[in-house]
Amino acid sequence: METGRVHNSKVADKPNQSAQALSDLKEALRFSWFWSALAWNDILHRYRGSMLGPLWITLTTAVFIAGLGPLYARLFNLNMTEYLPFMALGVTTWQFITGTINESCGAYTDSSHMMRQVRLPRLAILFRVVFRNMIAFIHNVPIYIVIFIAFDLPVGWHLLELIPGFVIVCLNLTWLGLIVAILCARFRDITPIIISVLQIGFFLTPVMWNYKMQRVDLWIVQLNRFAALIELIRAPILGDEILPGLLTMSLFCLVVGWLAAAALFVRCRRQIIYWV
């Protein structure tokens, strides 16, 4: 039978944790159909029984933007045509980032019942959470299209910069999610801490405001990793230059973050099952 998770494993006497972690990654990648199907399932399941289904993801965000956009434009005394697209992209990207991190908190604890029934690659469980949030993020595309038409934003090749930007953001979120998922499985107090930090982060990060529009010192923005992630998606769409500092920061975080996450994963992978 060609299906099924066939084990042909031989573990050394003192198991090499790095090798085990690597085979976990390989297996998770081989079973991409598994976590992607589960992620789709999650999205459909969340809106089970509702008439509009996953369209609610789009609608709630649209209502938020349409409601708060004009208000903040007035509060900040800004030009609507300039502010609203900026804010819409900021809010949607921020939701993607925080959604992924918040849900990563429960990645392992929420699948504990399955982890204790069958052998599952640990990374596949995380990929499911990240992919689920990617799907939710893509539900914002209609909003972007409406904004493009309504505010007559320029369409051109610069939009293609969105692709590497999105990839860098997703890869950054994956290592962040992995660290968060492992730590939250081990220490249950971390989940509420992360949620409250991200709530404050919404105001500290240039989601609704901009250092140019509000004359905030640039270094405050430059220090904020989330600002870098948001800019990677927002700047190409609005036709802005990505600040070199933010780009360097996000690439630097990508490397350092993955090294840290890999070290943590190698160290803890085997124990996750006992914590959940």
Add this chain to the structure above:
Amino acid sequence: MRSARSAPTVRALEDISLNIAPGDRLGLIGANGAGKSTLLRVMAGIYEPDTGSVAVSGMIMPLLELGLGFDGDLTGWENIRLRGMYLGIKPTYFERFAPDIAAFSELGEYLDLPVRTYSSGMMMRLSLGIATALSPDILLMDEWMMAGDAAFMQKAHDRLAGFVEKTNILVLASHSEPIIREWCNKALLLNAGHVMAFGPVDEVLGVYKELFEGTE
């Protein structure tokens, strides 16, 4: 605040060394907490040993807890697909088994209803139907599969028997002597995480009785 380091370390299994060959039907016996379920999970690759190695070749099907892995809000059909995915089988491939599972579980139109509306008997039928639809090389079972309401059990028994026959290796954890005698040709007696006896069923059950009577 509770310090994480103060948690006691439990050594669930120690010094286990055994080789299970095709054709073996191994019964794991021992008192509650002896390590039967833990050993099944080690074999399934769910727990990894601190030291030592587990070498497995073939597709493993662990059937450890009943009802777990069902999502109450999903319908029977959706749960069939979901359970298959967790076992490593693509939904398209699993569709082929779906009619067989539906026929065996006798759930009919209930399969279109959310599983939370099922009785425990219905859930068990569905669980058993899914589990036995596949033909794994190695089957790891906790004894729940052998217990159930009498009406369905006869049918379940026949299906299980055919199913067990198809697999190369069966490992069954139970503390019921009749179940071990019926299904197994070898037995392993565990006590506090140690192997007390391993060999033919009669021999091992003899040791088990001695041990049991000794503590009484």
